[in-house]
Amino acid sequence: MQQRLTPGTVLLLVIPPLLWAGNAVVGRLVHTLIPPFTFNFLRWVLALLILLPMAGWALRRDAGVWQHWRRYSLLGLLGVGLYNTLQYLALQTSSPINVTLVAASMPMWMLAVGALFFGVAVTGRQILGALFSTAGVLVVLSRGQWAELLALRLVPGDLFMLLATISWSFYSWLLTRTKEPKAVRQDWAAFLLAQVVFGLAWSSVMTAGEWAITSPHMGWGWPLALALLFVAVGPAVLAYGCWGAGLQRVGPATAGFFSNLTPLFAALMSAAFLGEAPHLFHGVAFLLIVGGIVVSSRR
Template structure:
């Protein structure tokens, strides 16, 4: 592997890890907003803020790329639907009707869907190190969410929210695979802004429907809710998606998906720091398994050939 390939791998890995860390904070904040903000409203206002912040920087690149945007409008619409309109909205809806253990278990299926979709669309090989790494990560995450008692899996009862969470995992896997097909004529900023806008437009009628049936108003929200929306709108929506798209452009969809498996580690750390939750030996063991699996899955000789 030459210096350029090593540099690309490092930058791509850093971007995927940074996006994962940001999203771990998003999960912690979202749990705290379950009773304060309706799910579609939370998704709508986060994307509204993301667009407003991104617009001054990406409007000109988007306008310059208007011709390829028109040509690839179908692809952009489907990508925006999966990654912007549906993904986080479904997570917020799911959090209202299922348990934390179920959400965590279903969330780990996302990289599996990415690997399968990448195999189907891009013919990426599922190497032995990758398979072993994924296995270690799954064991680590299951150990984490069951507190070292995997037998709890036998007593899990799936609620309606589990279906929403599974749909969210599939949507984000589709988004991650489709980002790899981004037309070369579309720059990263133009691509992100137009998908944000299209996804926001597709979400708008659902927001209006929810708003007509609830009493939540953004101008009446307290400062803590406004600060939380600012985080999910700027960091978890804008910054994390830009980082994630850059990671996929450099590494393909599979390796960032493996790195995403480390999300429970950062979510647990954030819960410890900000929510006062304790970290025990189960968390340390699970973190070790997850990190070992991620390293094994992404550090392989054929990385430079992809």
């Protein structure tokens, strides 16, 4: 049964967009140093090494994971193999602002996927909340000047980000369908490890194809090493663990609204790195996004 939003649940759902904002910034910074499929593969290899000491027991034959290999294979494909690979691929040709704009459609896709494929009714409050939340994202992207949005031009990378957003929507709804053993479900590290193992199988195939078809360049050095460490520890292990726990409490429809905090956090990070002070429109956007969360989650 889904719960009301509590401070603890809010914290669980705020941490992922904060870390994912950093993931988008880092992904753009290193896009010339490493090909996207390889970046995603190495990221999850490091995440696997982090999770193994914490939950390696989940891979034993009697733990129950292998009996549900179809479920974990699908979760691994959508959440580990596809979502971030498509995002990193999008950042090869698309600007961060365009990628963020496409990702802002997440609440709408969450509602649509839930209604069309999982039989979940969409309420008027959720639609109103989605409009509030999307308006908040547009305020951030336009920097309070709507003419800025008219200057945006879509590129092929934006299509990849749209596919990534749809993939994440299916992944989030599938997380709520409990089929695995209780011991694995209650241990977030074990649950994530099972997904990573199967996701790496998909990701390895994609990476092998990337190296076979293209002529990838690797710019090894401290910048790339630190980037890989960050995206493995933060946006992968911590963010996925918090997202899964928070989603179990309130459901994908409400959790999806928190994803729209990502562009706000990204804008604030950029302002901090560039030495710029936050502007009034950041406050307006925050109020709209939070308003969308509150409206959609009210009983």
